[in-house]
Amino acid sequence: MNPELSVVMPCLNEAETLEICIKKAHDFFEKHQVAGEVVIADNGSTDGSQEIAKRLNARVVPVAEKGYGNALKGGIKAAKGTYIIMGDADDSYDFSKLELFLEKLREGYDLVMGNRFKGGVKKGAMPFLHKYLGNPVLSFIGRLFFNIKIGDFHCGLRGFSKEAFYKMEVNTTGMEFASEMIVKSKLNGLTITEVPTILHPDGRSRPPHLNTWRDGWRHLRFLLLYSPRWLFLYPAFLLIIVGTIVSALLIVKPLQFNGIIFDVHTLLYTASAVIIGFQFLMFYGLTKIFAVENGLLPKSNRYTKLFKFFTLEKGLIVGFLTFALGIYLSISGFLDWKATSFSDLKPAETLRIIVPAVFTIMLGLQIILFSFFFSILGLKQHIKEDS
Known part of the structure; x- marks a missing residue:
């Protein structure tokens, strides 16, 4: 025995x-x-x-x-x-x-x-x-x-x-x-x-x-590595939320604290924080998929729901709308420049339009590309569900 x-x-x-x-x-x-x-x-x-x-x-x-x-x-x-x-x-x-x-x-x-x-x-x-x-x-x-x-x-x-x-x-x-x-x-x-x-x-x-x-x-x-939420997801939320809020405030007007003025130069950093935060979010999704599909992490109900909620079509719509917003802001900035007969512009006022324009174009393209890649990785999940 x-x-x-x-x-x-x-x-x-x-x-x-x-x-x-x-x-x-x-x-x-x-x-x-x-x-x-x-x-x-x-x-x-x-x-x-x-x-x-x-x-x-x-x-x-x-x-x-x-x-x-x-x-x-x-x-x-x-x-x-x-x-x-x-x-x-x-x-x-x-x-x-x-x-x-x-x-x-x-x-x-x-x-x-x-x-x-x-x-x-x-x-x-x-x-x-x-x-x-x-x-x-x-x-x-x-x-x-x-x-x-x-x-x-x-x-x-x-x-x-x-x-x-x-x-x-x-x-x-x-x-x-x-x-x-x-x-x-x-x-x-x-x-x-x-x-x-x-x-x-x-x-x-x-x-x-x-x-x-x-x-x-x-x-x-x-x-x-076994907790992608703490490594990628929570930092992503922090960067995106803080970056978006501060960027929105700086687009309206400069911020002043204790005699220190935060203007368009700070806007470059806060807008970059949103982009970096989205990249953290992408890495969270990709890491989670890789870990589950390779048996490193168990498959949960939340993981299955993720593929049902996030589809290629939804990602493309959000991505193209974000990209379109960037194009719209770029055209708006160009028209403002044209209104001055293409003369010198006030840098602070111009950058309040151009910085969001550039970064929304970048963000829109990243969302579109990530949606395609996420959809490719999800093919295995859909095949399992269909079978």
């Missing part, structure tokens, strides 16, 4: 601490009468870690592809348990105290996260930057972007069912695997909870594999 629980540990030259971690896991199985196994996902160790694991009746799964995520995926896929608890083999987590994780998994939760800030961080267990900057900031961003109510996004000790893991469809290969697992659980509607866990000092004499700035950036980059 398959075991109920598999404890999976990624391993790359962990000979110093691997034995104590395996023994603690076996102690947990024995103490709580759990049918379990220990799986060592070896990522190419050269210090004899494999022999240590085999001697202690742990199952060694060689994983050729380098990377924290690759090692864990290899070990998890090879695990035979209904439930899986993963954790680092550096003795920073106590594998003899997994009862809270298993209890929540038995209750039916798909992902059970450890929370080191609730359980306690022993002195010297977490670098200052990780404790007070990296983990709190990245966890806050994760909660904000994805509305996930957990306090420690990067705890390495976590449990999940084997069935839930396949629903997550995790793709990353490095340290950002930890963030992707949580985000994909949320996006795919899986249930998440957390339990307190204690973080102990690393038992190894060598430095950890984690690189503070490189891996921190990889986590942040992942969170941004």
